Amino acid sequence: MTARVSRRSFLAGGSSLVVGFTLLGGLDRAEAANPNGLLRINPTAPASTTEAWLVLTPGATTVYSGKVELGTGVQTALTQIVAEELRLRMSDVQFVQGDTVLVPSQGFTAGSKTLQQGAVTLRQAAATAYAALLNLAAHYLRVDPSRLVAHEGRFRIAQRETSVSYRKLLRGTNTVLPLNTSAPQVAPVDYRIVGTDADRVDLPAKLTAQFRYTTDVTVPGMLHGRVVRPSGRNANFNSIGNVDRAQAIPGFVRVVQIGNFVGVVATSEWAAARAANPTTGITVSWTPGPALVNEASLPTALRDPANQYKATVELDTGDVDAAFASAAKVYQASYFSPFHMHGAVGASSAVADVRPAPDASGIQATVWSGTQGVNNLRGAISGLLGISAPAVRVLYTEAAGCYGHNGADDAAADAALLSQIVGKPVRVQWTRQNEHGWEPLGPAQAHDMRGVVSGAGITAWMHTIYAATHGSRPSATNAGTLLAGQFIGKLPDPLPSSAGDASGRNSEVTYTFANQRMEAHLVKSFVTTGPTSATPATPLVHLLPRSSSLRSLGGLSNTFANESFFDELALAGGFDPFQLRLDSLTDPRALSVLDAIKPAWRSRPRGGNGVGAGVAYQQYELVNAYVATYVEVAVDAASGKISVQRVVVAHDCGLIINPDGLRHQIEGNVIQGISRTLKEEVHYAGDAITTLLWAAPPGTSAPAYSVIRFNEVPPIETILVDRPDQPVLGAGEPAIGTMAAAIGNAVFAACGARLRTLPMTAERVKAALP
Amino acid sequence: MGQKTIRLNGKKRKVSVPDDSQQLLYVLREQLDQQGPKFGCGVAQCGACTVLVDGKIVRSCVTPLSSVADGADVSTLDGLATDDDDDLHPLQRAFLDKQAGQCAFCVNGMVMGALGWLQGRIDTGNRSVPEPREVADYLSGATPESTLNYICRCGSHPRIVEAICAAAGKMVK
Ligand code: FES
Ligand code: FES
Numbered sequence: 054m055t056a057r058v059s060r061r062s063f064l065a066g067g068s069s070l071v072v073g074f075t076l077l078g079g080l081d082r083a084e085a086a087n088p089n090g091l092l093r094i095n096p097t098a099p100a101s102t103t104e105a106w107l108v109l110t111p112g113a114t115t116v117y118s119g120k121v122e123l124g125t126g127v128q129t130a131l132t133q134i135v136a137e138e139l140r141l142r143m144s145d146v147q148f149v150q151g152d153t154v155l156v157p158s159q160g161f162t163a164g165s166k167t168l169q170q171g172a173v174t175l176r177q178a179a180a181t182a183y184a185a186l187l188n189l190a191a192h193y194l195r196v197d198p199s200r201l202v203a204h205e206g207r208f209r210i211a212q213r214e215t216s217v218s219y220r221k222l223l224r225g226t227n228t229v230l231p232l233n234t235s236a237p238q239v240a241p242v243d244y245r246i247v248g249t250d251a252d253r254v255d256l257p258a259k260l261t262a263q264f265r266y267t268t269d270v271t272v273p274g275m276l277h278g279r280v281v282r283p284s285g286r287n288a289n290f291n292s293i294g295n296v297d298r299a300q301a302i303p304g305f306v307r308v309v310q311i312g313n314f315v316g317v318v319a320t321s322e323w324a325a326a327r328a329a330n331p332t333t334g335i336t337v338s339w340t341p342g343p344a345l346v347n348e349a350s351l352p353t354a355l356r357d358p359a360n361q362y363k364a365t366v367e368l369d370t371g372d373v374d375a376a377f378a379s380a381a382k383v384y385q386a387s388y389f390s391p392f393h394m395h396g397a398v399g400a401s402s403a404v405a406d407v408r409p410a411p412d413a414s415g416i417q418a419t420v421w422s423g424t425q426g427v428n429n430l431r432g433a434i435s436g437l438l439g440i441s442a443p444a445v446r447v448l449y450t451e452a453a454g455c456y457g458h459n460g461a462d463d464a465a466a467d468a469a470l471l472s473q474i475v476g477k478p479v480r481v482q483w484t485r486q487n488e489h490g491w492e493p494l495g496p497a498q499a500h501d502m503r504g505v506v507s508g509a510g511i512t513a514w515m516h517t518i519y520a521a522t523h524g525s526r527p528s529a530t531n532a533g534t535l536l537a538g539q540f541i542g543k544l545p546d547p548l549p550s551s552a553g554d555a556s557g558r559n560s561e562v563t564y565t566f567a568n569q570r571m572e573a574h575l576v577k578s579f580v581t582t583g584p585t586s587a588t589p590a591t592p593l594v595h596l597l598p599r600s601s602s603l604r605s606l607g608g609l610s611n612t613f614a615n616e617s618f619f620d621e622l623a624l625a626g627g628f629d630p631f632q633l634r635l636d637s638l639t640d641p642r643a644l645s646v647l648d649a650i651k652p653a654w655r656s657r658p659r660g661g662n663g664v665g666a667g668v669a670y671q672q673y674e675l676v677n678a679y680v681a682t683y684v685e686v687a688v689d690a691a692s693g694k695i696s697v698q699r700v701v702v703a704h705d706c707g708l709i710i711n712p713d714g715l716r717h718q719i720e721g722n723v724i725q726g727i728s729r730t731l732k733e734e735v736h737y738a739g740d741a742i743t744t745l746l747w748a749a750p751p752g753t754s755a756p757a758y759s760v761i762r763f764n765e766v767p768p769i770e771t772i773l774v775d776r777p778d779q780p781v782l783g784a785g786e787p788a789i790g791t792m793a794a795a796i797g798n799a800v801f802a803a804c805g806a807r808l809r810t811l812p813m814t815a816e817r818v819k820a821a822l823p
Numbered sequence: 824m825g826q827k828t829i830r831l832n833g834k835k836r837k838v839s840v841p842d843d844s845q846q847l848l849y850v851l852r853e854q855l856d857q858q859g860p861k862f863g864c865g866v867a868q869c870g871a872c873t874v875l876v877d878g879k880i881v882r883s884c885v886t887p888l889s890s891v892a893d894g895a896d897v898s899t900l901d902g903l904a905t906d907d908d909d910d911l912h913p914l915q916r917a918f919l920d921k922q923a924g925q926c927a928f929c930v931n932g933m934v935m936g937a938l939g940w941l942q943g944r945i946d947t948g949n950r951s952v953p954e955p956r957e958v959a960d961y962l963s964g965a966t967p968e969s970t971l972n973y974i975c976r977c978g979s980h981p982r983i984v985e986a987i988c989a990a991a992g993k994m995v996k
Contacts, residue, residue, distance in 0.1 A: 125925060252922065259927035260915045262859035262901040266928060269858050303841035323840075323849040398863050398871055398976045399928045453863075454926035454977040485864040713922060717979070721925055724978030747868040747974060762963035762972055764956070766980040 070109040070185060071229045072178040107135070107178045109186075111220040114141060116175065118150045123425065123455055125721075125785055126714040129254045133710055134172055137239055137246045138179030139186075140203035143254065150449055172710065172781045177232055184236040189222040241708070241777035248777070250713035255451075267423045267452040267461070268402040268482065275404065275478040276306055277322040278471040279329035281315040282491055283540075285740035286595040287342025289313060294336045299328040308335055309474050314540035316467060318475050322482060344739045346596050352389045352810075355499040355519035355576050360596065362587050363575040365551055368561045371568030376513035380505040383513075384625055386618055388502065390610035390793075390811040392735035393495040394758055395603055399453030400488040401460030405468035406478035407438060417444040418473075422465035423452025424527070430462050432529025434469050437538050442529070456725070458601040460492040462527045466537035486745040489758055491536060494735055495603030496521035496578075498556065500614035506626035510637055513568040516615060518607065520556030521576045522548050525601035539593060548578060548587040554674055556607040559790055562615050563672045564637040598737060604722075608673070608790040609729060613811065616669035616794030620801065630798065631668050642705050642774075643672060646681040649703035649772045653683040660802040663688045664698075667798025673787035678706035679774075682723075682791035685767075686799040688806070690822065693815035695800055697727050697767045702791075705774035706782040716771045718784045723769050726792025728761035734812050825888050829895050831855055832902025840888060847891060848872045848883035851899060859900025859931045863974070870932030870973035873939075874899050878946075880939035882971070900931045903938070914938055917990035918983070925977035932973045933962065937987045940969070941994050950995040958984045958991075 106117035116135055118128075132146045139146075183203070190208035191198040194217055201208045209216040241248075258264035283290070290313045299305055299317060304324035309316045315337050319325040328334035346354045354360055377383050404421040411417040417440050424430045427447040435442040452461055464481050472479040483491075498520050505513040525545060528534045533543030549555060552573035561571045580594040581587060623630040631654045635647055647670060657666035665688075670681045683701040688694070700723050709715055736744045736756045744758040797808045806821035825843025829836055831851075838854050851857040851874065863871030865884045872884040875898040876891055891897070903912045911919070914934050924930045940961060944951075953961070962984070964972040975983065 123926070252919070253924075256919055256922065256924055256927060259924060260900075260918050260930060260934070261904050261911070262857070262899070262931070264927075265858070266861075268861060321849070321853055323842075323845045323853070326849075327842075396976055397928075398869055398926075398974055399861060400863065400865075402862075451926070453928035456976070482862060485866060485868075717922060717925060717982070720981060721978030724980055725976070746866060747864060748972070750866070760974060760976065761980075762965075763959040763961075763975075763980050763984065764963040764965055766959065766978075769981060 068111055068224045068226055069228075070182055070223055070226055072107040072181045072232065107175070107182055109182055109219070109223055111223045113147055114139065114145055115147045115149055118148060123451070125454075125718060126253055126711065129251055130710040130714060131172065131175055132254055133246045133249075133251050134176045135179045137244060138176055139183050140205065142205050143246065143251055145206060174232070176238060177234060177236065180236040180238045181230055181233040184233060185228065185230060186219055186222055189226065190217055193217050193222060247708075247710050248712070248775070251711055253714070265450065266399065267404075267421060267450040268399055270404045270421045270450055270480070272404060272406055272478045275480050276318050276320055276475060277325040278316050278318045278468060278479045278481040279325045280467050280481065280483070280487060281317070281329050281335065281337050282487060283313050284339040285342060286345060286598065287740045288339035289342060290315065291338040291340045294338065296335055299334040302327050302334065306475060309471055311470070312541040314470060314537050316471050316481075318471055318479060322480075342740055343594055345598065345737060348737050351391070351497050352387070352499050355497065355521075356501075356574070358574075361519070361574045361576050362548060362581055362585050363550070364572065365575070366570060366572050367552055367557055368569060368571040370570075371513070373513055373515050373568045373570040376505055376568040377503065377515075380513065382505070384504050384506065384622055386502045386621055386809060388500040388610070388614035388617065388809045390498050390613060392497050392598055392600070393603055393729055393733050394489065394735055395456045395459035395492060395495075396758065396760060397453040397455055397459055397488070400483040400485050401452065401464035401492070402480065402482045403461070403465035403468040404478060404480040405465065405472040407440075407469055407472040409476060411444050415444055416446045418469060419446045419448065420465050420469055421448050421450045423450060423455060423461040424465060425455065425458060425461070426526065429527045429529045430465060433462070433527040433532050433535050433538070434466060436530065436532035437466055437535060438469055438473050456604040457495070458493050458526050458603075460488050463491070463536040466532075466535035470537050485747070489745045490742045493525055493599050493601035495606075496523060496556070496597065496600035498607055498610040500610070502614055502618040504618060504622045506622040506628075508626075510626070510628065510633055511564065511566050511619070511622050514562065514564075514566045515570045515572070516560050516611070517572045517574065518552060518556060518560050518611065519574045519576055520552055520607060521578050521597050521600050523555040523600065523602050523606040524549055525599060542592075544589045544591065544593055545579070547589070548575065548581070550587065552607070554606075555602075558606045558608040558611060558674060559615070559671055560607060560611040561675060563640070563643065563675055564634075565639055566637070595740065598735065598742060604725065605786040605789050608786065609726070609793060610811070612669065612671045612790040613793035613797065616671065616791065617797045617807070617809065620667070620798045621807065634668070634670050640672075642679050642776075643670070645774055646670070646679045646703040646705050649774060650681045650683040650701050653701045658685060661804075663690055663803050665799050665802025665804070667795050667800070667802055669791040669794035669798065671787070671790050673783075673790065678704065678782040678784060678787040680704050680787045680791050682788065682795040684792075684795040684799045686796060686803055688800055688803045688818060690804060693818035693822075695731055695796070695813055695815075695818060696765065697731075697796060699767055699770075701770045701772065702788055703772040703774060704784065704788060705776060706784045706787065707776045707779035708781045709773060709775045710781060712773055712775075715773060715784050719771045719788045720769050722786065722788035723792060724761060724766055726789040727765070727767075727796065729789075730793040730796050730811060730813055732759050732761060732812050734758070827888060827891065827893050829891065829897050831857075831897050832899060838888070843889040844887045846884055847874070847876075847881070847886040847888055847897075850888050851883060851897070857899045857901045859935070861928060861931055863929075863932075868972065868974070869929070870936055870971065871929060873932045873935040875935060875939050878939065878942060880936055880969075880971070898935070898938075900935055903934070912938070913990040913993035914987070917986040917993070920989065921982045921986040923982035923986040924979050929973070929975040929977075930983070933975070933983050933987070936962065936971070936973055937990070941987075941991050945995060952988060952991045952995060955984050955988055958987045
């Protein structure tokens with residue numbers, strides 16, 4: 054940091070009106086605001102998880118957001134909110150996001166929480182600033198504030214010509230305001246910008262190749278790095294050969310090896326790629342390590358207590374045991390989902406510039422990354438490099454859509470380590486094989502369902518999950534949460550102590566069943582220090598592929614099990630599954646999304662003959678957005694191939710900020726949901742992932758991780774239930790959760806095959822046909 | 824040592840690489856500052872690196888410079904519009920109109936792939952506007968003329984297809 058700017062000089066530092074959301078007590082995190090609206094945050098001051106800033110200067114209105122644009126349109130939506138409250142145009146508002154120096158911490162951008170949490174505080178901050186401007190204007194024009202109207206940056210006295218611009222009012226103003234929770238907000242009926250289909254602010258630059266993604270970041274003097282990964286999760290470094298061949302490549306700089314971390318650095322990306330390629334550059338040999346839990350036996354292995362460290366009952370209402378004991382029949386079914394990838398279209402990349410000593414502003418390492426959490430990554434990288442956290446600056450740059458904790462953080466660690474060693478800025482571009490083979494995965498999950506249905510509907514329900522961790526994100530205090538950290542001998546964080554809102558997300562249901570239990574069996578991802586220990590043993594021995602947060606976490610698998618089993622019970626009890634859902638819910642918002650798809654359900658195909666329809670419902674995280682989904686499928690009996698013909702989604706996420714943006718999110722959820730349901734499955738053998746590409750290379754039958762193609766995408770109808778008087782709820786993940794069950798229920802209606810394992814491949818359909 | 828002159832978006836540019844097995848993608852990004860073509864897979868499976876060479880659709884991640892003729896015309900997304908914002912190509916405009924992209928990392932592929940395809944149809948006298956189904960099959964590599972698949976992971980497929988149909992309507996006029 055530059056010499057600390059005192060509070061006094063900060064206030065004298067220029068014309069500005071600053072709203073700091075948790076800036077109640079002091080200014081210790083704000084160091085300076087300069088005339089173009091830039092503000093520096095003192096990185097040594099404690100970061101709050103809810104803090105954000107809004108800075109108005111004569112030249113600019115700037116939002117400092119710890120939440121970042123991940124390709125889902127949140128920047129556009131947040132800009133709409135600020136422009137609305139401040140009576141500005143969209144183009145008047147600029148956005149600085151994800152910079153550990155400039156922007157306060159807001160935790161991770163994840164879990165569909167950006168709008169849900171960010172919108173509330175930002176809206177109130179903008180209202181706070183507007184109220185302050187209104188007072189300034191009233192004073193300046195010598196009229197009562199009630200006589201003023203504002204439009205696009207200018208106050209006017211109603212019915213008169215006299216006016217004053219914000220720009221003028223801000224000149225000479227130096228105010229830092231805490232969030233004023235009673236500052237009046239624009240009433241929903243008066244919205245001009247919120248609730249409209251404002252265009253995405255980032256798209257024009259993306260369509261003209263002007264937008265700088267992480268992969269496009271270059272800095273002066275930058276070198277290019279590539280990593281060479283071990284032959285498997287548990288393999289250990291043995292030796293490097295053919296170094297001379299790599300050395301002969303023009304532009305080659307050096308080979309780096311620390312423990313199991315191996316990389317090459319060169320002056321061009323092509324040279325680095327050649328040097329890292331075993332057919333043209335170095336060859337690395339590895340000592341094989343123990344195999345992971347056999348993939349084919351995952352459904353039984355996850356259920357095996359020997360592989361678990363904990364079992365917990367996380368919900369127990371009524372008396373499930375008594376209900377089961379007295380029932381004429383207890384129905385049972387088991388479900389399973391495999392490991393899934395995030396599978397960003399762009400392989401992860403990052404740039405790091407690590408210097409031997411801090412520069413004048415105190416920064417020694419600067420890292421550009423598509424991370425979901427700049428502050429945590431800063432801490433983890435500080436541990437990796439042995440540099441204090443305040444001397445590390447992490448700048449968020451948008452990468453290809455990530456859908457959770459993918460390879461972005463690990464690539465940043467690779468770049469940082471290589472840069473530290475070569476003493477120059479290094480850009481690391483992962484190959485597709487690096488990404489497919491090493492990104493953190495959404496874990497496999499198994500489910501045992503038990504239930505009782507009687508004339509009164511479903512009366513008892515028990516869901517047991519067998520789950521690996523969904524939460525291995527970078528920890529600010531542990532470099533072992535980064536792949537490079539593990540390669541150099543650091544241990545990952547202990548495994549979670551509960552399923553909670555992670556593997557357990559949406560494992561409970563919101564139906565009014567009299568008796569319901571959810572039990573979670575937590576599975577070891579690696580060998581731990583004892584049978585019930587969640588702490589990794591040394592040396593680290595993986596039992597499963599490394600897993601972390603993927604869109605909806607356990608939600609997709611849990612709702613697949615819940616909503617499929619709901620149909621199984623409904624049909625066993627002689628109920629119409631759609632009607633039984635209506636009869637098992639009381640929340641009017643739940644009922645209204647189901648009502649919205651009722652016309653589709655009423656006009657559904659009869660079922661049988663290979664064509665059928667199904668529905669699924671969930672309330673995301675039990676308390677957030679409501680989603681009801683209707684799906685029609687055609688199943689080809691001869692081949693077993695499922696094709697989704699039509700999808701209708703009804704969605705209530707409270708106040709809608711941008712209807713078109715919301716529809717786009719829902720469409721994305723539906724399409725990714727179909728893909729994960731029908732096609733996606735990570736395969737591995739021994740301790741190595743074998744699905745390393747999107748498709749088998751021509752002429753081979755190598756395993757591949759394939760995703761949906763354009764001609765497999767059905768027509769998608771979205772029905773938006775707007776609730777202008779209700780809080781905004783996130784929409785990044787709720788709809789995906791319903792897709793697997795809705796498809797499975799439709800397949801059952803079409804051909805009588807009940808699919809309880811994802812993906813629903815043609816072979817599985819044929820095997821399940823009655 | 825490979826030295827070549829190409830016409831990049833209409834302008835003559837000299838490139839010189841130590842090794843002309845170097846893929847065009849790296850030449851374009853590292854030497855010619857192009858940002859449109861992206862590294863997605865490096866094995867011709869996703870489309871992110873698509874450019875046109877003499878009007879032909881090329882996956883630049885697997886196209887060595889040695890296979891590009893001296894003097895060849897290379898078109899990238901970077902050069903599709905003139906500096907003037909009002910001069911966007913119909914494909915760019917249609918992608919914006921339909922808001923056809925979330926992260927939009929993939930759209931270089933769909934825009935340049937559709938450009939080569941539609942232009943190729945027009946050049947051979949086919950001035951019909953393809954049906955959405957045909958566009959979806961094309962982008963899936965499921966047509967007689969192309970086996971190249973284009974991947975979008977965010978799920979912007981319906982909008983991308985709509986945008987290409989809309990742009991085709993303008994391009995055939
Ligand atoms: S990067 Fe060339 S096709 Fe994927
Ligand atoms: S918009 Fe993100 S991959 Fe297509």
